[in-house]
Amino acid sequence: MNSIDLSPLYRSSIGFDRLATLLDSAMASQDQSKDYPSYNIEMFDEHCYAITLAVAGFSQEDIDIQVNKGVLTISSNKPENKEGNFLHKGIANRAFERKFSLADYVEVIDADLSNGLLTINLIKEIPDSMKPKKITINANNQVLEHKGKQHAA
Template sequence: MRTALDFSPLYRSTVGFDRLFDLFDQTARLEQAPGWPPYNVEKVGGDQYHITMAVAGFSPDEIEITQKESVLLVAGNKHPEQENGQFLHRGIATRAFKQSFSLAAYVKVREAKLENGLLTIDLVREVPEEMKPRRIEIAAGSGPKTIAHDEAA
């Protein structure tokens, strides 16, 4: 079991990193609690990611996916079922869940699909053209200055 880290010495010598330290604290607290439903987070390309959640027994209308700024929230609520018999064993979980993911800047959901009990959420990081690194060329003398986008970055 991990112990909480004390970031207070870093607050004295850094500016603007409060959100990063809060994320570390939040992650440490979440790792102590068991997560349900189980999920995978996979990087499939330079700027593409997949989140796969095992949500057997849930239908698409019982799952809600919401992105607000840099937080992705996945929540599931089962509709009440009419029980026609008495269960001797109930191993398929039908409890409600909420799972949140902190997203980096410019990451957004491209697609979500539910197939064979697995919810797959495709994410992509799309940096706006004006935020991409660009190379500034320096003109000699009084010639015009040109700005070219650096495609390698």
């Protein structure tokens, strides 16, 4: 498995500790070549996304969707239907598990199963406290007193 050197990133950024873990897990899942079920990821604007999975033959009851610690997991334990005398069987209908790492503040809004497509809608809602704000320097020439603990020299 290939390794990526992230040391230049860490020299100029703070709080991206999760990045290395995300890259490692993405590379590991790529190596496992999980290609079932097929899926699309759409971006409608900078805050709205949708993941659509092709799940022909599955019902609502067959599919489980969970979010835990920033990971969206879509799975089914439905056993593969081996009945019938197929000359060709190109429509897979077996158990699966797909995982997607969600960025901070990305939340699942809802899910819809229609015409064999499972669509999961997501939105990124950044709290007001995390949005950029303008800091004025010495507003009205007031001297602000630092109320933090004094550091020993």
